Amino acid sequence: MTARRTSFIAILLLAVITPCHAEDGYRLWLRFDKVGDEHIRVAYLRQASRATVDGDSPVLNTVAKELTAGLTGLLGQPVPLVAEAGVAPGLIAGVWGASALVARYVSQADVQGLQPEGFLITQKEGQLIITALDERGVLYGAFFLLRHMQLLEPVEGIHILQNPKVKLRVLNHWDNLDRTVERGYAGFSIWNWHELPEYLDVRYTDYARANASIGINGAVVTNVNANALVFRHDYLEKAAALAGVFRPYGIKLYLTARFSAPIELGGLDTADPLDPRVQQWWKKKAEEVYRLIPDFGGFLVKANSEGQPGPQDYGRSHADGANMLADALAPFGGIVMWRAFIYSHEAPGDRAKQAYDEFVPLDGQFRANVLIQAKNGPIDFQPREPIHPLFGAMKKAPLMMEFQITKEYLGQGTHLVGLASLYEEVLQADTYARGKGSIVAKVADGTLYGQALTGMAGVANIGTARNWTGNLFGQADWYAFGRLAWDPYLSADIIFREWAEMAFTHAPAALDAIVWMLSGSYETCVRYMTPLGLHHIMAAGHHYGPGPWVDNMSRADWNSTYYHRADEQGLGFNRSESGSGALLQYAPGFRQQYADMDKCPEQYLLWFHHVPWNHRMHSGRTLWEELCWQYHQGASEVTALREKWRSVKAYIDEERYEQVNMHLAIQEKEARWWRDACLAYFKEFSRMEIPPGLEKPKHSLEYYESLEFPYAPGIRPRW
Amino acid sequence: MTARRTSFIAILLLAVITPCHAEDGYRLWLRFDKVGDEHIRVAYLRQASRATVDGDSPVLNTVAKELTAGLTGLLGQPVPLVAEAGVAPGLIAGVWGASALVARYVSQADVQGLQPEGFLITQKEGQLIITALDERGVLYGAFFLLRHMQLLEPVEGIHILQNPKVKLRVLNHWDNLDRTVERGYAGFSIWNWHELPEYLDVRYTDYARANASIGINGAVVTNVNANALVFRHDYLEKAAALAGVFRPYGIKLYLTARFSAPIELGGLDTADPLDPRVQQWWKKKAEEVYRLIPDFGGFLVKANSEGQPGPQDYGRSHADGANMLADALAPFGGIVMWRAFIYSHEAPGDRAKQAYDEFVPLDGQFRANVLIQAKNGPIDFQPREPIHPLFGAMKKAPLMMEFQITKEYLGQGTHLVGLASLYEEVLQADTYARGKGSIVAKVADGTLYGQALTGMAGVANIGTARNWTGNLFGQADWYAFGRLAWDPYLSADIIFREWAEMAFTHAPAALDAIVWMLSGSYETCVRYMTPLGLHHIMAAGHHYGPGPWVDNMSRADWNSTYYHRADEQGLGFNRSESGSGALLQYAPGFRQQYADMDKCPEQYLLWFHHVPWNHRMHSGRTLWEELCWQYHQGASEVTALREKWRSVKAYIDEERYEQVNMHLAIQEKEARWWRDACLAYFKEFSRMEIPPGLEKPKHSLEYYESLEFPYAPGIRPRW
Secondary structure, three states: OOOOEEEHHHHHHHHHHHOOOOOOOOOOOOOOOOOHHHHHHHHHHHOOOOEEEEEHHHHHHHHHHHHHHHHHHOOOOOEEEOOOOOOOOOOEEEEEOOOOHHHHHOOOOOOOOOOOOOOOEEEOOOEEEEEEEEEEHHHHHHHHHHHHOOOOOOOOEEEEEEOOOEEEEEEOOOOOOOEOOOOOOOOOOOOOOOHHOOOOOOOHHHHHHHHOOOOOOOOOOOOOOOOOHHHHHHHHHHHHHHHHHHHHHHOEEEOOOOOOOOHHHOOOOOOOOOOHHHHHHHHHHHHHHHHEEEEEEEEEOOOOOOOOOHHHHHHHHHHHHHHHHHHHHHOOOOOOEEEEEOOOOOOOOHHHHHHHHHHHHHHHHHOOOEEEEEEEEOOOOOOOOOOOOOOOOOOOOOEEEEEEEOOOOOOOOOOOOHHHHHHHHHHHHHEEOOOOOOOOOHHHHHOOOOOOOEEEEEOOOOOOOOOOOOOOOOHHHHHHHHHHOOOOOOOOOHHHHHHHHHHOOOOOHHHHHHHHHHHHHHOOOOHHHHHHHHOOEEEEOOOOOEEEOOHHHHHHHHHHHHHHHHOOOEEEEEEEEEEHHHHHHOOOOHHHHHHHOOOOOHHHOOEEEEOOOOOEEEOEEEHHHHHHHHEEEEHHHHHHHHHHHHHOOHHHOOHHHHHHHHHHHHHHHHHHHHHHHHHHHHHHHHHHOOOOOOOOOOHHHHHHOOOOOOOOOOOOOOO | HHHHHHHHHHHHHHHHHHHOOOOOOOOOOOOOOOOOOHHHHHHHHHHHHHEEEOOHHEEEHHHHHHHHHHHHHHOOOOOOEEOOOOOOOOOOEOOOOOOOHHHOOOOOOOOOOOOOOEEEEEEOOOOOOOOOHHHHHHHHHHHHHHHHHHHOOOOOOOOEOOOOOOOEEEOOOOOOOOOOEEEOOOOOOOOOOHHOOOOOOOHHHHHHHHHOOOOEEEEEEOOOOOHHHHHHHHHHHHHHHHHHHHHHOEEEEEEEOOOOOHHHOOOOOOOOOOHHHHHHHHHHHHHHHHHOOOOOOEEOOOOOOOOOOOOHHHOOOHHHHHHHHHHHHHOOOOEEEOOOOOOOOOOOOHHHHHHHHHHHHHOOOOOEEEEEEEOOOOOOOOOOOOOOOOOOOOOOOOEEEEEEOOOOOOOOOOOOOEEEEEEEHHHOOOEEEOOOOOHHHHHHHOOOOOOOOOOOEEOOOOOOOOOOOOOOOOOHHHHHHHHHHHHHOOOOOHHHHHHHHHOOOHHHHHHHHHHHHHHHHHHHHHHHHHHOOOOEEEEEOOOEEEEEOOOOOHHHOOOOHHHOOOOOOOOHHHHHHHHOOOHHOOHHHHHHHHOOOOOOOOOHHHHHOOOOOOEEOOOOHHHHHHHHHEEEEEEEHHHHHHHEEEEEHHHHOOHHHHHHHHHHHHHHHHHHHHHHHHHHHHHHOOOOOOOOOOOOOOOOOHHHHHOOOOOOOOOOOOO
């Protein structure tokens, strides 16, 4: 162990001996406060009163730093780093195969099941060992152990071996170079490009720590609506500085690549992927990038989508474009994440079909280092969408799930919505691609078709807000994404409970209440926004608030009316065989669940069918009555959410209690707004009254249509 | 004392008993850490181990809260609030004339010199009394006492009476409703309009506390490039929520008024101030505002300047415009701050003359509740400008000094520049308006012409950055503005020392070093940017970095060449009688100092004269050589600044040490850039070599001219 590390640790210990943290949300779930239960604390102390990390490297030094800091906090006394393990019980961490110390305790048989980035935590001869095949695994093991102790789990006799099931676990930041964040509701971009590379905000390190603690190993730091400027040399130096902060935490830096960069930056007259000059430009650019960032991850690309440049501008295919970039990166081990989020109003038919129609024929044509990144559903992150038909349909190219963590369509910065429920629903959904049980999680982890390269992406909800996510419970969504990227089979409730216990309290009643709030909130949100399979009926542009009346956008598939198709007969989009046929893109096993209007699960009814207003629902109510009931039920559930939060006041620090309290007040107001505006609008078509017993909309439809929010966050202002 | 307050204080005390603050700059100068010197601490404890605040109101409750929290921190033990003062020594605070308790100790004679907002702190019969004629004065007294103790000053026998010398002590936030900050380098706007009025960020309270602690009593929360939307009813409700947070801290909320709001918001077809419908619109709007915000301060207006609408659009005068607004606000006690920052490229002649030419003839025509707000100099916040000729020239209308705290032209977010030096230089400058000694401070405090209504404004440098100002030492500038608004006669060195001691350390050597850094840095900056009276030679648009070559702007007076007038003969702008005659706008006593090129103080030489390149300077060098020497000296002084900061490393917490360290590295790089770019450019005109012994510019002039920063902060991006 180096002298540098020892002195560093010494300073760190002095800093944390008087544990000293205001509760403002900044610490996220990494609150290593002294364990309250004395028995448990003493048991931990017996086992982990000192730590030895065998090996000296940036990542192992991070292990040393994080272990000692976390343990010192939890155990309430300095936990020193010692060079020699000694005989008395202690903590030992090291890479199996590199550490002689670890090899003294851990055998080949013990590590049999380990894979890259996986870890083993085991107790041997009284020593608590954290080991792995690589340094990153040791880091994840260290964070696992800390979480284990935050959750007051026993370490006596511990033997845990875990491998991540997905290889690339990546955050996508839709951050622009001017520090605005597209669809960001947590302030602004944490990346201060102007002052990089010299000024390294501590936030960068705290960001890296938070992500490493949940196993995230990659970050795309620029918007998919990309800016070629990021490839200018000075910007690459800035990016390299960020990469330098990430590296000791096992996180690779990625950038979005604007397809037309050879023109904008290179001065070429084309970006045709088959043009040798273009290929050469990217090759040289990749060399330049890797000289500055040797472990650069690769590119995330949005091409020929919503106005972004791409290979189709030159009559080339997505595969041509992706492969050109992939070839430029391959010598350096880089990868390309090529987004399948494409739709063109020039293509006839249902927007929901277009990505499948464009990408499935290309299956098998992509290079080995290309992943196809697809949103969870075929439209665009709506509160509830059926799974994307691409999952299971592409057999050769690996599909990389893109979840949205920032709540663009689920209440933005002001609503509490436990997204782990959405993620779980998606990952557990059965594609039926290879018969029953072909769940999306098996696409994510590559086991459905035996793919080695796998990935999962989350569009980040992080910004300059002190509590990182603006809405405090947004932290739970970030946390959930990390946990599910590590293990797509986890249950949402387990994730909610982990987060709530680490973020707030061990008190069972309060913990139950908070988990209750989280686990019901997703369905609640769907109810007060887009029940029964409705989708894409938000206001235009900023997407803030309801806008089912929107019908004057420059493209038909940006209108709300395109999606809900309300008319005097009924409501909903017929995607069955008698309609757009989008349902036919799915495997037969999937298809048959939704084909029949009367048998279709009601949560997808209006996604797949145009349903008469007087259609009899399972509840016995008509469609219209059910719609009213769902909206009202959802809004009233927010009131219950508020009450539940008030009931745990005594267990929560004042500042964070108020953050949530104030936001819940806004959520209640907005849920009612959604309810009233949507029902006022749909009523024009159903020509039926709001059922007795339910409040009528507070204002007229004209009032709701007149509301304007020129400075709603997350998008460039209108005025 | 209310039960509510007692329980609140109890909670607060529990929170602060384990003093617990990371040093990240967030606490600003309000670091109430336990007094290290035990003798002093015990002496304080003897005098202030408990506090009684007599009276129950929002402001007095703030007094109670702030006193007990601050004292508890300083004394290292809970300092409770008690209802009864008792006989043992303690602290008593209350309004003289309202508090019977205070009246027991303090006599009419004691408060003889008190004025509104002023305070008396005195020791009587062992009790430490804080009193004032009004609640705000008690609040300022409380903060004064806390500062006194932070500075380890004795309280034994204390008898201090202070009155603010300026009535309106106001921050101006150039914050837009989309949260961008014009000329802001500390992140983004702290006002989260979208989530107001329900979501009240703790930052609003911490902002109010910081300002109250330095006597600031007003905040204009919107940009002078105003947006009429702020007068829409929902935005007024948002503003009212902010006002509600400010009120207990004695701070009034103001808004900028867009002159064309009656059109944009009111649907009128005119904004002519003489049109009765327009007058009626503003009258009704004022009523609406005051219904929501009963103590609303008033309007700040930028009109007929840089494209902003105004009375001149209708052939009316500034007085017509200001008076209309003043009349709308007068029934409610509101005031109008009407900016004199106007210049039109249609007006012939020197930009420096225009404000004087427009406003002096209007003197005497403004309503009593109107102040004329003028920047410190006649151009625009350049590193060094002579004072604005309006100071002293307007005898009836009160002149409100507008200082810039955000460093638009002094290094933006990355340079350490102690602005108290600039402010002091301005306030001590002699206008000679009523003979020698007619210093600007006497205009600010109204004593020059016996004005009752006085004010001082500072364009804020505050944003979402954790340390509030981005560049940590920017806090010193905010602090300095507050202190000088309270007392324009204070010396910069005293202000620097106060801030440095409260922000950092009592250790004399370190304190001296930090004060040394602050007090030299202003002159250093002038040297490496705009020595010898040069001005307005920055890059266009974002104003980031040098741009003496700028000569293609849409208006001549936006070109750098307009200001430096470099040619083969020499450099500088002839503002003497033989030139533009701007010098003639000043009083004779002022004028004669600068009229003669050979006698003109060299720091203003190129401001007032076009000087030959071979003009012999006081140093014996030619103008060209002096220019080179000044630029080189300035840049090397930044290197010395870096070394000085390194020398105090042991006394500073790591995080804040690094913040400054990293910024100083950038400052050194940028100072050299300014030096090299400017000399490479001016060399083209002097056609002389850089003197031997001084480094030549690192790059060619073409290189410097080619640099582009599309995302430099503080202005809308170019790309």
